[in-house]
Each structure stands twice: as C-alpha cells, then as structure tokens.
Amino acid sequence: MTHKNPAIILIDPQLGENIGMVARAMLNCGFTDLRLVRPRDGWPSEHATRASSGALDKGVVVTLFDTTSAAIADCHRVYATTARPRDMTKNVYTARSAMVEAHEKENEIIGILFGAERSGLQNEDIALANGIITLPLNPEFTSLNLAQAVLLVTYEYLMQGDDTPDTQVATNLANKDTINQFSDRLIDTLDDNKFFRSEDLRPTTQRNLRNMLSRMEWTDQDIKTLHGIVSALTKN
Amino acid sequence: MTHKNPAIILIDPQLGENIGMVARAMLNCGFTDLRLVRPRDGWPSEHATRASSGALDKGVVVTLFDTTSAAIADCHRVYATTARPRDMTKNVYTARSAMVEAHEKENEIIGILFGAERSGLQNEDIALANGIITLPLNPEFTSLNLAQAVLLVTYEYLMQGDDTPDTQVATNLANKDTINQFSDRLIDTLDDNKFFRSEDLRPTTQRNLRNMLSRMEWTDQDIKTLHGIVSALTKN
Numbered sequence: 001m002t003h004k005n006p007a008i009i010l011i012d013p014q015l016g017e018n019i020g021m022v023a024r025a026m027l028n029c030g031f032t033d034l035r036l037v038r039p040r041d042g043w044p045s046e047h048a049t050r051a052s053s054g055a056l057d058k059g060v061v062v063t064l065f066d067t068t069s070a071a072i073a074d075c076h077r078v079y080a081t082t083a084r085p086r087d088m089t090k091n092v093y094t095a096r097s098a099m100v101e102a103h104e105k106e107n108e109i110i111g112i113l114f115g116a117e118r119s120g121l122q123n124e125d126i127a128l129a130n131g132i133i134t135l136p137l138n139p140e141f142t143s144l145n146l147a148q149a150v151l152l153v154t155y156e157y158l159m160q161g162d163d164t165p166d167t168q169v170a171t172n173l174a175n176k177d178t179i180n181q182f183s184d185r186l187i188d189t190l191d192d193n194k195f196f197r198s199e200d201l202r203p204t205t206q207r208n209l210r211n212m213l214s215r216m217e218w219t220d221q222d223i224k225t226l227h228g229i230v231s232a233l234t235k236n
Numbered sequence: 237m238t239h240k241n242p243a244i245i246l247i248d249p250q251l252g253e254n255i256g257m258v259a260r261a262m263l264n265c266g267f268t269d270l271r272l273v274r275p276r277d278g279w280p281s282e283h284a285t286r287a288s289s290g291a292l293d294k295g296v297v298v299t300l301f302d303t304t305s306a307a308i309a310d311c312h313r314v315y316a317t318t319a320r321p322r323d324m325t326k327n328v329y330t331a332r333s334a335m336v337e338a339h340e341k342e343n344e345i346i347g348i349l350f351g352a353e354r355s356g357l358q359n360e361d362i363a364l365a366n367g368i369i370t371l372p373l374n375p376e377f378t379s380l381n382l383a384q385a386v387l388l389v390t391y392e393y394l395m396q397g398d399d400t401p402d403t404q405v406a407t408n409l410a411n412k413d414t415i416n417q418f419s420d421r422l423i424d425t426l427d428d429n430k431f432f433r434s435e436d437l438r439p440t441t442q443r444n445l446r447n448m449l450s451r452m453e454w455t456d457q458d459i460k461t462l463h464g465i466v467s468a469l470t471k472n
Contacts, residue, residue: 022380024379027377028373028377028379029373053381054379058376113448136240136394137391138264138394140294141263141291141294141295143260143287143289145257148261148384151384152388152391156374157258162330164330166329166336168329181453190469193469195468208461212458217451221325222325223442230469232426235429235430
C-alpha cells in the first residue's frame, strides 16, 4: 500500500475480547497501527489474542498510552467516532466522507478515536479531534459492537484505494450466431414434434422463443449443453 | 423504509453466538429477515439471544429451513457471498455494486447467502445464485467474522439510501421455487434419456445445469415455455 493507513485509537476499552476483534477487523482492511489508552483489563490480554484470530501476531502493532493527547501526539488529523453528533462546533462526517478525505491526505498521519463500549467518547476526547464521524445506521437500533464500528470505518478507507472492478461480468459469452443457430435448431425440432399447434400463432410463438433465448447471457458452454439436451430429449 | 430489505440466509451456521451477532449487525442496518438453514447447534439458541444485544427481540424475525432451495423459494434474485470467486460462470460483484443493483430492484425479493464460519458456501449452494459477492479485503488476512461479512453487505445496502431514484421497470420474474421445479423436472427427464453418461460426472453436470438455469432472469412465462418445450421434445 502506498498510503500509511490511519491509526485506530481505543479510549478506555473494556473487554480484551473486543480489542482482539478490533485487531481482526483492522487487519482485514490492511490497518496495523492500534493504540490503546488505559485498557481496563490491562495489556497484553489472552482474551484479545484469542479473539484476534491471529491478527495480533500477524501484523497489528499495539502501543499503550496513558492519555488521549499522548496517543494522538504524532497525528496531523484526528476524527472522533460517535453514535450521534454532540453539541460541538465541528464538521460531522459519515464514515465514507471522512475516509474519502483521509485517503486524500496521503502525507498526514491520521488518527481515529473510538470510545469505551458502553459510554462512548468523553467530550474531552472529542474536543481534541478535527471532526466527528457518525455512522448513519438504523436510528431505532444503534447498539453497534466496537469492532463493527471499527470495521465500517476501516472498510470505507480500504474502498477508497480499491481498484477491484465493480462488477466482473461472466466471461465466454456466446455470440449471437451461436445462439441463433441453436434457436433455429430448436424451432425446427419443435416443429417436428408438433409444438406449434396453430399456423396463426406460429410466428408469435417463434418470436417469443427467440426473444427468450436472446435475452439471456449464455456462454458457449451453455449453448453446447442446450444442444446436448435437445439431442438427448429427441433421441428415440 | 420503502424497500423490503433483502433476506440474510445463513447456510449451516455453527455457533449460536455468531447468529446473534449477525442479527445485531442486520438490525443496525434495518434488516429483519433472517433465514437459517440447518443451524448446527439448533434453534432457538440462548447464546444467539445474548449475543444479539436485543436484536432478536426487537425486530429480526428468524425462519428455519432444511434446504437452501426452500430458504430461497420466494426470492427473485439471489447473491452468494464467497471469500474469492470460484470457477463458475457468474457475474462477480463487490458488496457495493451488488447492493446498488439489489436496491434498484425494489419489486423483487432478494436473498443473500452466507456459508458456514469455517468452510464458506458449498458449490451446490452457489449454483443456485444469480451472482457472487466477494469482499475486496486485505488478501493477506481474509479471516472475516461471519457477522462482519453480513455487516459490510447490509451496510452497503443501507448506504444506498431510501431516496435512490428507481429507474428499473419491474418484470414478472419467476421465483426460485418455480425455477428449481423446472430444473428438477429437466434433470429427471434427462436422466430418463441417458444424458448423464458417467456416474462420476453426474453431480458436476447436474450442478452445471442448475447453475445455468439459476443464473438467468426467467419470467414465469419463460418457465411455462420451457416446460412446454420439454413436454414437446419428450412426446413420442
């Protein structure tokens, strides 16, 4: 990766298990800089290691701090993640818009703050941030797991640099001649089998058949299979 | 919400705790239709209820099924979520591009398949889907928690918003039960006609047939026509 991915900073995290799941979510998205401010149950944590599914051994580096100020000392830009915007004069971002901005600032060290599981961030911590990230979730059920909140933000950052094509269309599509040859054969075979009951309806029915076959995205292999089906069904 | 959000369908989920976390992630994003196919540890599950943080009491409705076919019977469009694209002829989507498409199809019932925690989806399940969703995560650490995979997909749907203009005209797409009944009949008929030359290849060939048929956007009228074709071709 050309960018240095933002640091994830957990303030007063409670359960080691949640810290481990945060590390796992981070590494899923290529994040490796995890900073802990006053983890309640101490550090290192066996619960965290177990819940991280290897992320704490395979790339995520943890650093401990006593204060939020110390944890963000080297950062040029800091976002505070909250369930809802507080009464403060700061820009409020969605995870997506914040990560679009963060991804553009490739020469900055960026930190993203997450509060304790139950209480979230204190106003004193939010006061240190440049902007606030809120997650536009179901307002009737906002109880979001800490690791899931981290996942959505780190995923949005990852998606900014992702060059995967949106949709990779199935390859080896049959060309129209291949399809039409099959349509011709099918119609002839159906004719032999008295499929077209009335001469009046024959043109409409034939057109409907061609319509149906030409609308689909057949591959060459599909058309071979269809030929095989017709052969099998007409064999006496 | 004006849209009926897609159904989340877990095939062979193992831990009740993971099912509960899936329900929580779903409700965070306004999803309420959770379908379980053969949950290993049975249902209901105290572990699931506890891990759902109330989501299983507050809106997520769980339905149990014995087979994937039964679970998607009413669906018009089905996506299969996999860690990486398999060797199949189907469109491959990112979570975002799939949910852009799903959100546009407001008159369709949409299902999204997720496999077991360790093994993922079986090829037989993928064969029933219209397209494949892959999550473009860190290729060096793709161990993604089930609930987190569900969260990313449901979040992408939520992010499409309720006011996306709908430009897609609804067609009368056949549901999966209608399509699968035809597939069953076709395979039986082909069997009678000695289409499957070797017992070794039979499962693969059958899966390829189902794959081919389930990938397409058949209307109810198309399926009637296909039945008519088989009847016509097998009449002696």
